[in-house]
Amino acid sequence: MNEEISRRLRETAESHQPDRARMLVRIERGTTGATVRHRTPAITRSRPKAALAGLVTAGILATGGVAVAGIVAGPSPSDTAPAVPPPTVPSPTATPRPAPSASPTPTGPTQAPTPRTGSRPAPLPSSRAQNGPLWSASSMGPNNNIYWAQSDLILKTAQPLTSLTVELRIAQTGGVKNTGNWRTLPSDDFTVTVQEAEGVLVYRWVLKPGRTVPAGQHEFAAQYNHAMGARSTTADNYRVDAHTSGGPASVWGGFPATR
CATH class of the missing domain: 2.60.40.1510 (ntegrin, alpha v. Chain A, domain 3)
Structure with missing residues (x-):
């Protein structure tokens, strides 16, 4: 009985053609949080058929998983996305300082101007009182x-x-x-x-x-x-x-x- 099951599993696996498009759709739904409803079969299967189906499914999933891994595997977005340079922070600009003005020359107290006296009168030859x-x-x-x-x-x-x-x-x-x-x-x-x-x-x-x-x-x-x-x-x-x-x-x- 075990040999028969093994043979059938091999034949089934060899003849199985994975539907890549359907797998990708399922994977996409799974990543977006879509809930997949499973219909419960109305007729209860027998234990040997259920076991056989489980084995077939496991084989399919194993084979399909390898294919999906090969399809899905690829460069990660972080590897292919162009590197965004960090924002340039402008260096603080030094505030220009005005050139120092020449200091005024200190001056002392203002001296009163010397009055203009003009020409003095000619002195008298001598006093005659x-x-x-x-x-x-x-x-x-x-x-x-x-x-x-x-x-x-x-x-x-x-x-x-x-x-x-x-x-x-x-x-x-x-x-x-x-x-x-x-x-x-x-x-x-x-x-x-x-x-x-x-x-x-x-x-x-x-x-x-x-x-x-x-x-x-x-x-x-x-x-x-x-x-x-x-x-x-x-x-x-x-x-x-x-x-x-x-x-x-x-x-x-x-x-x-x-x-």
Whole structure:
């Protein structure tokens, strides 16, 4: 009985032609999770036929499995799929730094500009404090300070004056600016001007025509601001020109140092 079964199995296996297409379909269904329903035979087979059928089926599956393995076997997707390069991560770009600007040259405290003094007046040949009926003396005011000054001129005449011109010349030593003037004679008798020319601030009093200056002592004063500090008076000077019944007379001189 066993030999008969073996012979039939061999003949069946040799004559079996596996249906490749059907196997592939079954395999595909199996991979996609399709459920294959098996129909239960209505008639119960006998034990020998069932055993024979089992053996035949095993042989078919063995032979078909080899064929399927040969068909299915092939390069795996991972072997044939083109390699995908990993995403390129850009390297961090260094933030450009601006070129350092040149450092400004440190400067010290700003120095006050030296005032333009212009040309100084020519010095007088010599001081002449007295001439004819005229006598003169210069001095600096008692209330002078580091910002402000007053230059005074005392004029004495032994005779009435029919003409008189008095000039006080204050050198522009820095910041010199007129702040006023006065005289002891009536203001209506004189034409007064103050102007700067050639680096000198000139105060001028001119007796008006038809007026006279009585004999006696008279005073003229020039007031002005100046740069802070002790101001030099070496370039300051005065001059007086007058006429009397006896003829012309003139006096001139400088000013003492600031106290």
